[in-house]
Amino acid sequence: MGMPRPSRVWDEMLRGNERFVGGGPEHPRQDVERRETIAAGQAPLAAIFGCSDSRLAAEIIFDLGLGDAFVVRNAGQVMSDSVLGSLEYAVGVLHVPLILVLGHDECGAVRAAIDSQATDAEPLPPHIANLIAPIVPAVHRVSRTSLGQSIDPSVLDASEVGREHLRDTVAELLEESEMISAAVADGSLAIVGANYRLQEGRVVPDVVVGLADPASD
Structure with missing residues (x-):
């Protein structure tokens, strides 16, 4: 049996997030039987590359279970060789049909990148x-300043910087990994860049590459 289409996986994840937002999570596939069933091998539905923020617990916010998500996290969801290698493993060995790059509002790494560009x-x-160096270009694009120029952090919209950085991360993933870009091109993989709203609990898509739109099914 092959892996489900990317759009179906994303649709399932959105339904799980709606259950979480509404306060009615099912906590699926988290019992002893599931633990024993997957002990010999894994076949996750998706890879999630997200921020390490403690409020961004990937399996919880999508109401997923053991073995459902291959999760890679660091502060600010910043691309690196280890992240690329992990995601290529998810695509090339585990054959996940979806990569989700997940940012969020009130991100400490984004705030640090903004504050680092102040005069003082x-x-x-x-x-x-x-770690935060890859976020700095987004800071300057949003502030309409050149790299190396100082900015006034108080007038900058951190959410806008976060969205710019999210888009940069998705673009870098495609540019740096021939394996991943080829999988997107042949339709076996989709990439979604989304932002998580901490207070509401909702995941909001921002960038969709491939067949990840549920309406495409």
Whole structure:
């Protein structure tokens, strides 16, 4: 039996998110039987690359179970070689039909990237500075300034910066991975970039690449 179409997987994930938003999650596939069934191997429905924020628990917000999602996380969902390798494993070995890149509002990494560009910004620890560096171009596009110019963080819309960074991340994923871009081109894989609203609990799509629109079925 082959993997389901990308659009069907995304539709199932949206239904799970609606259950979570409405306060009626089913907590599917989380029992002892499921644990024992998948012990010998995994066949996740989707790969989720999201922010490490503790409020962004991927399986919970989509009402998924054990073995349903191959999850990769770091602060600010910033692309790296390890992230690319993990997602290529999900596509090339596990044959997931969907990659979800998941950002959220009130992101600390986005805020750090914005604040780092202020005139009086304190230097960040080197590993944090390296982590947020890929977000900085989005900061300057939103502020309409050149890289290297200082900005006034108080007048910048962090949500807009987050959306720009999300789009950059999806674009980089396609540009940097020939395997993933080829899978999108042949219709076996779709990529969705979405934002999670912390208070509401709702996942809102922003970028859709491939066959991830449920209406396409």
